[in-house]
Amino acid sequence: MCFAATPAAVADSGPDASEFDLSSSSECEFGGKNIPSTPWSLQRILMEQLHDKATGDDVTVAVIDTGVDDDNKQLAGQMASKGKDFVGGKDGTEDIEGHGTRVAGIIAAKEVPGTGFMGLAPKAKILPIRYTGAQDKQGKPKQGNSDTMVAAIKYAVDQGADIINISSDTEERKDPPRLRAAIKNAVDSGALVIAASGNDGWDATSKKTYPASYDGVVAVAASDRNDERASFSQAGDFVDIAAPGVGMVSTVPEGGQCTADGTSFAAPYVAGVAALMMDRYPDWNAQQIIARMQETAERPTAEPNRYVGWGVVDPLAALSDSTEPGETPKPEAPQQAGASQVTPMKVTMGETPAERDRRISIYVLGAGLLLVFVAGGSGIAVRDWRRKKAGGFGSD
Known part of the structure; x- marks a missing residue:
């Protein structure tokens, strides 16, 4: 059976309306096979060296999405709890669209035989929260809106989530005051809030998206195999950092894997790195974590730009410098950035x-x-x- 996380296009007009775009594209088979090879997004990392430094232990990442199906073997046992469903289901481990399950896999899928894919932080715990992507009793789609998103964010904060991943942006770039206030509360609580920048960047025009544009949120653009902005990734001065977002392998409901494109899958890549950093540097606050990640990113210029922010995240480099950073990144020459102290093969x-x-x-x-x-x-x-x-x- 094939499913796709399709962009919501209905205005915020009631409990069944949606004003969010799940920033991804692709179809895949639920309960299918695993992909045996190692995806390119992990080939660029020396995973053994990375996990010698940290695994994400004792870090909780809230995935505010379509739910996370923990029936996939790579996600079984990876949940902090059953989470919560804000669109009428039983809990956060139901996912009929597959979007949230893919997001969670990039963060914390555990290693299993027969595939080269695994999550960046396999010892991190996922807090699954479904704010959209359900069905009513008649089997009709039941989508979320600002109210369910706000409720999901508040729940994540109340549950003590260290990181909150939001791989969605509002339709027509709406800026609901209640969403802005919920994000501010989450940031003020000390949580590291990470959001996808959006997939409307085909014309490279700078436009704000929400919640990625809010103060304190880490806005993540998608990069390709050449460490350049993916053609669909939304550009703008609010972009903080970039991560792989093309041909991203991850877990799907009922077992198996598939590939997809989107800033939706770049955001959890950064969330996974952040979980590793919180494990390795438990005394650093959220702003220090992201500042070090930006300072060590593979950047094209000394200053950030509107396409990839401070550059493409370099996981090993971010975990290789234990000197305590400030809360804002320091500009450096491009050749000085991304120094991961690794001898290339x-x-x-x-x-x-x-x-x-x-x-x-x-x-x-x-x-x-x-x-x-x-x-x-x-x-x-x-x-x-x-x-x-x-x-x-x-x-x-």
């Missing part, structure tokens, strides 16, 4: 130094032979010209 697709030396030797030898042939040919031409001038060809 040798690239075997290109030529080795020995192959390069052999190639150059062949070039030198070939050039020498060419000069010999040119010189020899020139000598014959001069001799023939002299003979012709003397009256003809004869024997030597």
Whole structure:
């Protein structure tokens, strides 16, 4: 059976209306197979070195989304509790759309045989909160709105969540006062609030999205395999950092995995790194965590820009410097950023130094032979010209 987390397009007109866009795209089979290979978003990390430093132990990440199905083997046992459902279901572990289950997997899916995918912080706990994506008794979609989002945020704060991940943005870029107030309360409580920047960036025009644009929220853009802004990722001065958001492998309800694109899946990548940092640096506050993450990001320029903020997150670099940071990132030259103190593996697709030396030797030898042939040919031409001038060809 195929499901897709489709963007909500109904105005906030009642309990069944939605004003949020689940910032992703893709369809996948629930209860399907695992993908055996390691996704590119994890190939860029040395996972063993990363988990030698931290695993996310004793950190709780609230996933405010369509719910999180813990029937997937990689998510079984990863829930802090059953969470809560604000759209009429029994609890937060129901997910009929699959969006929230994918988000949670990127954060905390545990390692299992037969797949190269796992969450960035496999010892972190997920607090599943469903604010949208349900069905009524007649099987009709029942979507959330600002009221259910606000209730979900308050619940996450009351439950003591260390990190709150929101992979949604409001339709038509609405800025509901009640949502702004709920976010402020969450930030003031000390929680690290992370939100997707949105997927309407095809024209690269700067536009604000909510809740990502609110003060204190970490707004996450999506990057591609080249560490550049994904073409759909919303640009704007509010963007704080970027993370992989293209071809993102993650868990789905009932078991299995699939791939999807979207800033929805870049945000939990940052949430996973933040969980690792909270494990490693338990005395740092939320602002210090994100400041260090921004300082160590792979940045194209010394200053942040409206496409990727301070740059693409570098998990290992963020966990490799124990000096206590300030609460705001410091500009540095691009070559100084992202210094993860890791020796890269040798690239075997290109030529080795020995192959390069052999190639150059062949070039030198070939050039020498060419000069010999040119010189020899020139000598014959001069001799023939002299003979012709003397009256003809004869024997030597």
